[in-house]
Amino acid sequence: MSSQSLPLLYDWEKLQSFCCDVFTRAGVPVTDASIVAESLVQADLRGVESHGVVRTGIYLKRVEQGMMDPQAKPSVVSEYGNVALVDGNNNFGSVVGSYALDLAMERAKLHGAGIVGVKGSNHFGTGAYYALKAIQQNLILLVMSNASQTMPPTGGVRPFIGTNPLCIGVPAGEENPFILDMATSVVARGKIIVAAQKGEKIPLGWAIDKDGNPTTDAEAALEGSVLPIGGPKGYAISMFIDILSGVLTGAGYGRYVNNMYENWQEPQNVGHFFLAIDISRFMPIEMFKQRVDQYMRQIKNEPKAPGVSEILVPGEIEYRQTEARKQGGIQLPPKVVEELHEIGLKYGLQLSDAAFQHHPVIGETQGLTG
Structure with a gap:
């Protein structure tokens, strides 16, 4: 064929x-x-x-090209109580992330909370991939990662920080779980890559070109920078994620996180940060899930603005997409x-x-x- x-x-x-x-x-x-x-x-x-x-x-x-080593297993560099530092040893980001998640969940069950920092990793996919696994264990998860420089500091032109993602997963009972999975840019750079592959324009406000001018050209955007969500607020959140994922762990940060599409001399050295929380240390899990359900239903039953047919909660669109694509x-x-x-x-x-x-x-x- x-x-x-x-x-x-x-x-x-x-x-x-x-x-x-x-x-x-x-x-x-x-x-x-x-x-x-x-x-x-x-x-x-x-x-x-x-x-x-x-x-x-x-x-x-x-x-x-020898820029990732699938044979080198992640390892624990140091640990103390509910805190651990993992070296991914340059394996796949999702492999390293899964290893770190297991450690964080294990420590959460033992101590009430598990905190695991990661260095020496690579692009680890979506944060929701890990959040869904933690939710199945009746845990709340906060997971974040830094990324190679694609976003300028507010007021700047040249990329310095990544679109550093943040994900928060919270289990529910009868309702869908709460899953916030977001980049700290207006849009994930990967969506601009997809638009460029399709030959499509991008919305104004997503990115600037290499000279700092707003652009709808996906190719020009890839040569320039994506913009932080909420202006200086998104820039500050991205910095915070970079500090926890990169500065604190010993991974790359800022300009020292290498681009997987452009740097063929060095590993990426991406950093991640996992925080798992055992809900049962606060209240019985079923009581918590009932409270989350009640909270979500109250949100969804709020008065709707003109033209709005339904109020959605974070993760609901993706849940429906998953069901539709599994079937179709x-x-x-x-x-x-x-x-x-x-x-x-x-x-x-x-x-x-x-x-x-x-x-x-x-x-x-x-x-x-x-």
Whole structure:
């Protein structure tokens, strides 16, 4: 099958298996390959395509060029009580992040809260990937990461800090969990990358060009800088995340976090910061979940502004996206499909095997509708 005739709609489980097989055949241990693939596909399921399988190619290239080491396992550098410092030893960010999350959750169960800092890591995907795992353990999670410089300080022109993301996950009972997963820029730089791949314009206010001028050109934005959310407030929050994730842990910070697309001489040395909280140290978990449910319902029942049909809570849109894409498939851009197709051929795999097959529901087939 030629790349031109490949489908654009994919089954999430088959796509995850395809990515896992690709990483495994590229020399990544199968357990770690499974984590990386799960992280990527979960991002696509949630509608965060900028952190999805579009990253497969650059991850593989970093491994092939010796910029990531999938054989070197993360390790604990120091620990004291509920606090630990992890060196990712330049493994995949999602592998390192998963290791650090497990430590934070373990210490939260023992001490009420677990705090784990990370150095020597790489791009770790979406924060929601970790928050969802903590929620399953009845824990609240705050997770943050720094990133390579793509955003100027307020008043500046040149990129100095990253779009450093912050994620907070809170379990609920009958309602969907609260998941805030945001970059500290107006938009994640990955979305501009996706727009550039699609040849699309970006909204005014997302970014400036290399001379500091506002731009709607995605390519010019990639040469320039994305802008902080809320102006100086987003800039300050990004600095705070950089201090906890980078300065405090011994990882890179500011201009010392290396760009995975541009720097082919040094590892990224990304830093992360995990804080897990055991809810049961405050009140019984079921009581907490009931209170969260009540809180969310009260929010959603607030009077609505003209033209607003529903008040949403953080994470609700992504939850609905996940359910819809599990049922109806993940649609990938043609350029991403072509790249994955070529990667698959390189490792003896067929991307078309992961194509979404529509399964009619009862009453939809000709024999049941008449």
